[in-house]
Amino acid sequence: MSKKKRRIVVKVGTSTITNELGNSKLRTMEELALAISDLQNMGNEVVLVSSGAIAVGANKMRLGEKPREMRMKQAAAAVGQCENMFLYDKFFGYYDKTVAQILLNAEDIRQEEKKENLTNTFEALLENKIIPIVNENDSVSYTEIESEDKLFGDNDMLSAVVAVLCRADMLIILSDIDGFYDKDPRFYKDAKLISRVEEIDDSLYELAGGAGSRRGTGGMRTKLQAAELATSQGINTLVVNGSKLSALYSLMNGGKEGTLFVAKHN
Numbered sequence: 001m002s003k004k005k006r007r008i009v010v011k012v013g014t015s016t017i018t019n020e021l022g023n024s025k026l027r028t029m030e031e032l033a034l035a036i037s038d039l040q041n042m043g044n045e046v047v048l049v050s051s052g053a054i055a056v057g058a059n060k061m062r063l064g065e066k067p068r069e070m071r072m073k074q075a076a077a078a079v080g081q082c083e084n085m086f087l088y089d090k091f092f093g094y095y096d097k098t099v100a101q102i103l104l105n106a107e108d109i110r111q112e113e114k115k116e117n118l119t120n121t122f123e124a125l126l127e128n129k130i131i132p133i134v135n136e137n138d139s140v141s142y143t144e145i146e147s148e149d150k151l152f153g154d155n156d157m158l159s160a161v162v163a164v165l166c167r168a169d170m171l172i173i174l175s176d177i178d179g180f181y182d183k184d185p186r187f188y189k190d191a192k193l194i195s196r197v198e199e200i201d202d203s204l205y206e207l208a209g210g211a212g213s214r215r216g217t218g219g220m221r222t223k224l225q226a227a228e229l230a231t232s233q234g235i236n237t238l239v240v241n242g243s244k245l246s247a248l249y250s251l252m253n254g255g256k257e258g259t260l261f262v263a264k265h266n
């Protein structure tokens, strides 16, 4: 990949920014803020899509375990979103960056007028070198919390929708794993990383298995759906390991990391 300035959407999942106790992984969040600030300093425009509100909120509310009841999940999302934005604001602030919160639900994308407003908001923020931090509005909608089939399903799909909306050049999905393998590495020790995918078809979905880690929600399946949408709109999509943020620097310098789903050029 060349060094030209790009518009990049970076998605980070719950399992990357929280630990098994539901506490925030402060070091990862700080490193993420540093890497994204550097990407911006190189002249790129960056949008961050971040999950993790419910896990962080449940922990802060001392619920003991992830809430099951919808109203408690939505309450936890409200508490956790606030905490996440506080941490991001602080960490990005170290590097003199301004962040903005955008909370979306499916309706905001379906209605043409709202969609246009949203596009304009993203443009205005990016023009002013602000880093938009996007999440699904879990306290109002319930697509991520409840359903697998609705528009966003989880934030993987949200990140692809945002990438299309912002006409991004690249979507980078940070996961708890190095990329897309020929089988689930949790169960198969001999699983091999697939570094480049030109065509996302049914046979690929079969390799993805079910939902992933306990704290993450989507597994590889929703990452494939996100990659399918983004690549169909001409956006290169990468799945890389969120615990190795040096990969972001390597990618900017033309390195090959994780799995690249190659954009279609219609």
Ligand code: ADP
Binding pocket: 013, 014, 015, 016, 174, 175, 176, 177, 179, 180, 181, 182, 183, 184, 185, 186, 207, 208, 209, 210, 211, 212, 213, 214, 215, 216, 217, 218, 219, 220
């Ligand atoms: P995140 O929270 O980072 O979005 P998820 O836990 O939702 O991550 O999804 C990643 C998980 O998907 C991996 O840890 C892995 O166990 C599982 N998985 C299933 N099939 C595959 C595959 N073919 N390649 C890589 N990971 C897979």
